[in-house]
Amino acid sequence: xxxxxxxxxxxxxxxxxxxxxxxxxxxxxxxxxxxxxxxxxxxxxxxxxxxxxxxxxxxxxxxxxxxxxxxxxxxxxxxxxxxxxxxxxxxxxxxxxxxxxxxxxxxxxxxxxxxxxxxxxxxxxxxxxxxxxxxxxxxxxxxxxxxxxxxxxxxxxxxxxxxxxxxxxxxxxxxxxxxxxxxxxxxxxxxxxxxxxxxxxxxxxxxxxxxxxxxxxxxxxxxxxxxxxxxxxxxxxxxxxxxxxxxxxxxxxxxxxxxxxxxxxxxxxxxxxxxxxxxxxxxxxxxxxxxxxxxxxxxxxxxxxxxxxxxxxxxxxxxxxxxxxxxxxxxxxxxxxxxxxxxxxxxxxxxxxxxxxxxxxxxxxxxxxxxxxxxxxxxxxxxxxxxxxxxxxxxxxxxxxxxxxxxxxx
Numbered sequence: 001x002x003x004x005x006x007x008x009x010x011x012x013x014x015x016x017x018x019x020x021x022x023x024x025x026x027x028x029x030x031x032x033x034x035x036x037x038x039x040x041x042x043x044x045x046x047x048x049x050x051x052x053x054x055x056x057x058x059x060x061x062x063x064x065x066x067x068x069x070x071x072x073x074x075x076x077x078x079x080x081x082x083x084x085x086x087x088x089x090x091x092x093x094x095x096x097x098x099x100x101x102x103x104x105x106x107x108x109x110x111x112x113x114x115x116x117x118x119x120x121x122x123x124x125x126x127x128x129x130x131x132x133x134x135x136x137x138x139x140x141x142x143x144x145x146x147x148x149x150x151x152x153x154x155x156x157x158x159x160x161x162x163x164x165x166x167x168x169x170x171x172x173x174x175x176x177x178x179x180x181x182x183x184x185x186x187x188x189x190x191x192x193x194x195x196x197x198x199x200x201x202x203x204x205x206x207x208x209x210x211x212x213x214x215x216x217x218x219x220x221x222x223x224x225x226x227x228x229x230x231x232x233x234x235x236x237x238x239x240x241x242x243x244x245x246x247x248x249x250x251x252x253x254x255x256x257x258x259x260x261x262x263x264x265x266x267x268x269x270x271x272x273x274x275x276x277x278x279x280x281x282x283x284x285x286x287x288x289x290x291x292x293x294x295x296x297x298x299x300x301x302x303x304x305x306x307x308x309x310x311x312x313x314x315x316x317x318x319x320x321x322x323x324x325x326x327x328x329x330x331x332x333x334x335x336x337x338x339x340x341x342x343x344x345x346x347x348x349x350x351x352x353x354x355x356x357x358x359x360x361x362x363x364x365x366x367x368x369x370x371x372x373x374x375x376x377x378x379x380x381x382x383x384x385x386x387x388x389x390x391x392x393x394x395x396x397x398x399x400x401x402x403x404x405x406x407x408x409x410x
């Protein structure tokens with residue numbers, strides 16, 4: 001009867017019916033304790049551990065730990081220290097400690113569980129992979145990313161051999177590996193905004209290595225990482241390397257999504273910016289025109305407007321001032337319609353219009369048009385940066401200003 005109740009509780013737990021599952025486990029415990037005694041391994045191995053698992057899922061961490069501690073005490077009294085009967089319980093205790101933020105204590109439990117499991121089953125058992133994943137999660141939370149990756153990658157190899165590449169456990173470990181890659185990309189982005197470009201690139205390269213190993217060289221997550229690398233390489237004036245990286249991203253996205261996808265358009269814009277820095281303005285414009293054609297049929301107004309701004313900048317550098325003005329004015333109208341006239345995107349477009357209007361007037365000898373909506377003072381129209389180094393400096397200054405504003409409002 002107790003075994004049936006435990007089995008029913010497990011099913012209910014898997015269905016997410018935690019209160020009902022707990023009721024079944026409590027009924028089973030009420031039968032088992034009088035039958036076996038409160039310190040019997042049957043009680044510890046099944047019911048107490050299952051009850052602890054439900055409490056962990058419910059977020060009742062102190063209660064869950066009490067259950068696992070009682071189960072572990074029973075097992076330690078019954079088994080030799082090297083037996084694996086304790087490994088699952090230690091792993092569960094580690095999960096509670098991890099949830100409580102007690103990372104060092106959690107790691108100690110996971111390491112002990114791993115040692116027991118490896119001793120009993122060998123280094124390539126599926127239970128070993130489970131322990132390794134738990135350890136990787138702690139290391140990730142501690143910021144020890146290289147060590148976390150090593151654990152996840154070893155776990156992935158074991159799971160793929162044990163279950164096959166399509167199994168849910170494999171997918172879960174791949175996701176955790178990708179979470180580390182995502183953390184590296186976030187760190188890289190912060191470093192990039194601080195102007196620490198070499199350090200940022202190193203983070204992106206680490207993320208790329210993880211994603212290539214996890215997904216293969218032609219996955220869209222690889223392409224996204226290549227896009228980030230291309231931006232840093234562009235800022236470093238390593239334009240040939242930047243264009244190679246972005247071209248690889250474009251190839252992946254076209255093969256995966258097809259040539260008319262918005263992700264393809266985004267990479268075309270990135271490529272155009274590098275080509276523009278190389279002085280290949282006609283090629284840059286061709287990429288932007290293709291990107292715009294995609295975006296106009298499938299993207300929101302914001303992406304279209306941003307591409308129009310890039311097109312205006314290229315046309316302005318080509319000396320096609322009237323064409324550039326048309327792009328900027330269209331972008332300004334689009335930004336204003338979406339965000340309002342006071343939004344920074346709208347104001348940026350208006351600044352470019354005012355600066356370009358002054359250049360057109362100067363070249364023709366006419367008076368510039370009035371721009372009554374333009375801000376004055378520090379926000380007034382300023383000359384467009386003429387080269388990539390100036391643009392990079394402007395971007396860094398804007399990022400620093402944004403961080404200062406964020407700190408003041410925090």
